[in-house]
Amino acid sequence: xxxxxxxxxxxxxxxxxxxxxxxxxxxxxxxxxxxxxxxxxxxxxxxxxxxxxxxxxxxxxxxxxxxxxxxxxxxxxxxxxxxxxxxxxxxxxxxxxxxxxxxxxxxxxxxxxxxxxxxxxxxxxxxxxxxxxxxxxxxxxxxxxxxxxxxxxxxxxxxxxxxxxxxxxxxxxxxxxxxxxxxxxxxxxxxxxxxxxxxxxxxxxxxxxxxxxxxxxxxxxxxxxxxxxxxxxxxxxxxxxxxxxxxxxxxxxxxxxxxxxxxxxxxxxxxxxxxxxxxxxxxxxxxxxxxxxxxxxxxxxxxxxxxxxxxxxxxxxxxxxx
Amino acid sequence: xxxxxxxxxxxxxxxxxxxxxxxxxxxxxxxxxxxxxxxxxxxxxxxxxxxxxxxxxxxxxxxxxxxxxxxxxxxxxxxxxxxxxxxxxxxxxxxxxxxxxxxxxxxxxxxxxxxxxxxxxxxxxxxxxxxxxxxxxxxxxxxxxxxxxxxxxxxxxxxxxxxxxxxxxxxxxxxxxxxxxxxxxxxxxxxxxxxxxxxxxxxxxxxxxxxxxxxxxxxxxxxxxxxxxxxxxxxxxxxxxxxxxxxxxxxxxxxxxxxxxxxxxxxxxxxxxxxxxxxxxxxxxxxxxxxxxxxxxxxxxxxxxxxxxxxxxxxxxxxxxxxxxxxxxxxxxxxxxxxxxxxxxxxxxxxxxxxxxxxxxxxxxxxxxxxxxxxxxxxxxxxxxxxxxxxxxxxxxxxxxxxxxxxxxxxxxxxxxxxxxxxxxxxxxxxxxxxxxxxxxxxxxxxxxxxxxxxxxxxxxxxxxxxxxxxxxx
Ligand SMILES: [Zn+2]
Numbered sequence: 001x002x003x004x005x006x007x008x009x010x011x012x013x014x015x016x017x018x019x020x021x022x023x024x025x026x027x028x029x030x031x032x033x034x035x036x037x038x039x040x041x042x043x044x045x046x047x048x049x050x051x052x053x054x055x056x057x058x059x060x061x062x063x064x065x066x067x068x069x070x071x072x073x074x075x076x077x078x079x080x081x082x083x084x085x086x087x088x089x090x091x092x093x094x095x096x097x098x099x100x101x102x103x104x105x106x107x108x109x110x111x112x113x114x115x116x117x118x119x120x121x122x123x124x125x126x127x128x129x130x131x132x133x134x135x136x137x138x139x140x141x142x143x144x145x146x147x148x149x150x151x152x153x154x155x156x157x158x159x160x161x162x163x164x165x166x167x168x169x170x171x172x173x174x175x176x177x178x179x180x181x182x183x184x185x186x187x188x189x190x191x192x193x194x195x196x197x198x199x200x201x202x203x204x205x206x207x208x209x210x211x212x213x214x215x216x217x218x219x220x221x222x223x224x225x226x227x228x229x230x231x232x233x234x235x236x237x238x239x240x241x242x243x244x245x246x247x248x249x250x251x252x253x254x255x256x257x258x259x260x261x262x263x264x265x266x267x268x269x270x271x272x273x274x275x276x277x278x279x280x281x282x283x284x285x286x287x288x289x290x291x292x293x294x295x296x297x298x299x300x301x302x303x304x305x306x307x308x309x310x311x312x313x314x315x316x317x318x319x320x321x322x
Numbered sequence: 323x324x325x326x327x328x329x330x331x332x333x334x335x336x337x338x339x340x341x342x343x344x345x346x347x348x349x350x351x352x353x354x355x356x357x358x359x360x361x362x363x364x365x366x367x368x369x370x371x372x373x374x375x376x377x378x379x380x381x382x383x384x385x386x387x388x389x390x391x392x393x394x395x396x397x398x399x400x401x402x403x404x405x406x407x408x409x410x411x412x413x414x415x416x417x418x419x420x421x422x423x424x425x426x427x428x429x430x431x432x433x434x435x436x437x438x439x440x441x442x443x444x445x446x447x448x449x450x451x452x453x454x455x456x457x458x459x460x461x462x463x464x465x466x467x468x469x470x471x472x473x474x475x476x477x478x479x480x481x482x483x484x485x486x487x488x489x490x491x492x493x494x495x496x497x498x499x500x501x502x503x504x505x506x507x508x509x510x511x512x513x514x515x516x517x518x519x520x521x522x523x524x525x526x527x528x529x530x531x532x533x534x535x536x537x538x539x540x541x542x543x544x545x546x547x548x549x550x551x552x553x554x555x556x557x558x559x560x561x562x563x564x565x566x567x568x569x570x571x572x573x574x575x576x577x578x579x580x581x582x583x584x585x586x587x588x589x590x591x592x593x594x595x596x597x598x599x600x601x602x603x604x605x606x607x608x609x610x611x612x613x614x615x616x617x618x619x620x621x622x623x624x625x626x627x628x629x630x631x632x633x634x635x636x637x638x639x640x641x642x643x644x645x646x647x648x649x650x651x652x653x654x655x656x657x658x659x660x661x662x663x664x665x666x667x668x669x670x671x672x673x674x675x676x677x678x679x680x681x682x683x684x685x686x687x688x689x690x691x692x693x694x695x696x697x698x699x700x701x702x703x704x705x706x707x708x709x710x711x712x713x714x715x716x717x718x719x720x721x722x723x724x725x726x727x728x729x730x731x732x733x734x735x736x737x738x739x740x741x742x743x744x745x746x747x748x749x750x751x752x753x754x755x756x757x758x759x760x761x762x763x764x765x766x767x768x769x770x771x772x773x774x775x776x777x778x779x780x781x782x783x784x785x786x787x788x789x790x791x792x793x794x795x796x
Binding site: 070071073074075078079080081082083084086087088090091101104105106107108109111112113114115116117118120121122144147148243244245271273 | 470473476496498499500502503504505551552553554555556557558559560561590591592593594597600601602646648649650651652653654655706707756757758759788791792793794795796
């Protein structure tokens with residue numbers, strides 16, 4: 001990747017002809033660089049997390065070109081504002097993120113460095129999924145002694161499929177607003193998606209009926225929407241406070257707590273460090289269940305449907321209720 | 323003639339403002355249209371969701387029989403909706419120095435503060451140039467405000483506060499993308515040259531700046547002026563930058579001139595290698611002139627030589643490189659960061675000098691130098707919260723053509739500041755972050771910046787941030 005034309009004739013005097021030639025070369029290279037940005041009429045969408053990339057694919061089909069900024073192996077709280085992400089945000093027509101400060105450590109830098117006005121807050125190209133649903137755990141007061149709490153509520157909203165249904169409709173409308181020519185296309189796709197989705201929700205709720213009351217330990221409170229949806233219980237977290245890694249002392253305290261009052265499963269999301277969950281599991285006999293957290297987090301979670309299929313399957317196996 | 327220019331200027335500025343006004347109008351209409359649409363959307367959703375009657379603020383909610391521990395009606399308390407994001411950085415140190423910090427100097431280089439020796443106090447912009455004081459000390463408390471001014475401009479100010487002095491480190495407005503890919507910044511800002519230059523000291527991976535940064539840029543090179551950055555619409559990150567500024571800061575000086583006195587150009591290129599690696603390389607150039615820069619040297623007998631640069635062209639070339647590794651791109655448990663920068667500076671111009679021992683008035687002569695230096699550092703997070711790092715610094719005082727030498731009064735070896743030297747420093751550090759907002763750091767250096775002696779420096783530091791959640795650049 002280079003955009004500077006190389007000087008080829010240094011021995012000849014710089015006459016008009018060589019100057020023109022250089023200008024043409026420079027222009028062609030610049031154009032070549034710009035080409036990927038204008039070669040197709042598709043909407044270019046920047047998805048902060050894999051779940052939104054998957055939803056965009058469901059709703060946008062071949063009319064939307066999706067760039068997924070993070071992998072399921074990455075903790076979405078802790079992502080580097082890498083140069084490659086700035087480059088992708090530069091050419092995006094739409095960014096889709098969880099919002100509610102989940103991406104506060106990196107998204108503001110991207111928005112500031114990319115020079116793309118279309119995706120700034122308040123523009124149609126700025127879509128924060130959690131704005132459309134009721135967030136749980138909105139704190140009454142925020143103080144950093146509570147750790148890195150999310151001041152406007154828990155942003156991990158995608159793990160309740162009913163939230164996804166609402167978000168899908170809002171996102172579909174947004175796509176139609178950005179790409180008016182294909183408005184009908186997006187609407188149709190959303191209708192199809194909603195039909196399949198509500199049927200799936202019914203099925204999942206049936207399948208998960210036995211999970212009611214299941215007591216879970218998670219690393220971070222990122223499963224609260226899932227727990228809330230299926231009527232499970234989140235007893236405690238491995239991190240002592242949001243964003244604070246557990247110390248040995250905290251782990252041994254947790255161990256005695258769990259021995260006194262056992263849980264049914266210790267959840268490890270795909271991006272969590274396995275050390276602490278395994279350590280606790282070995283000493284308490286409580287099984288570790290590895291959940292995908294997002295699309296691609298496990299082999300089975302290929303798309304949004306697979307995400308919930310697999311999550312429920314794994315929980316049932318862990319609970320011995322399959 | 324001047325009347326014609328004036329007419330052209332007025333015509334141009336008017337046509338520009340009319341165009342801008344027309345655009346504003348159409349934008350406003352667009353915005354209104356959009357707002358109406360959003361309202362319609364909200365109404366739509368509320369009429370389709372069953373619980374819409376109970377909440378009006380948040381459209382659409384999942385129907386749940388039992389809502390645990392939610393405060394549904396409570397407004398989000400902290401994100402002060404219209405007020406600027408405020409953050410405060412507290413920074414204190416304990417320092418042990420084997421050698422007296424008042425004798426600190428980067429040998430062979432004209433000091434950025436203007437004088438040969440000195441501790442923390444003598445610095446100008448961006449803090450002191452010495453290694454600081456022995457023992458316990460509170461360092462600058464940094465206070466930052468930022469917010470969108472309106473739909474077009476973002477405003478940022480960061481001030482350093484210490485013992486009755488307030489130092490505006492940065493204060494600028496920025497427009498992002500009025501022209502796609504173009505970022506316009508105006509005011510006072512840290513230059514985009516190099517890599518570490520744009521970072522505030524609290525974001526550094528070591529307590530102090532690399533020696534080359536100190537010698538060439540005087541901690542953080544900042545300027546009052548205008549910056550344009552253009553991010554190309556390419557799959558790889560490619561950014562061009564141009565700055566024009568007052569140029570009053572080292573290595574330039576105040577000039578009483580209408581046009582800009584300092585120009586900076588830079589280019590950055592960055593990308594990923596697989597999921598786990600990302601990099602950025604950069605090249606930069608600065609062109610500035612010093613007219614008021616002064617510094618005093620001595621000969622080996624302690625006779626003073628006063629120097630005054632009359633018209634000194636200073637050109638600085640730099641390249642920088644950063645490589646970050648994190649397994650699958652997730653740095654929370656383990657990660658590694660390597661960074662290195664190289665700078666070369668050439669200075670060429672006229673000098674007025676006054677030799678103590680000669681007793682005659684000021685003389686004129688040439689000053690010409692070519693100097694360079696680099697550093698490389700690696701920081702390894704081996705477990706959550708804990709990092710270790712090493713850094714190596716090396717400078718070369720290079721070549722010197724200097725009035726008092728060319729007129730035969732003195733030899734270079736006799737100069738106490740500008741004689742040949744290769745300042746060198748090796749540093750190791752370990753730091754612990756109890757959370758994202760706190761860092762405790764212990765650092766040890768063997769510092770050979772002075773000519774003949776090696777200083778041993780042990781520094782303990784804490785840096786904490788209060789208020790708005792910071793987001794750091796790559
Ligand atoms: Zn979270």
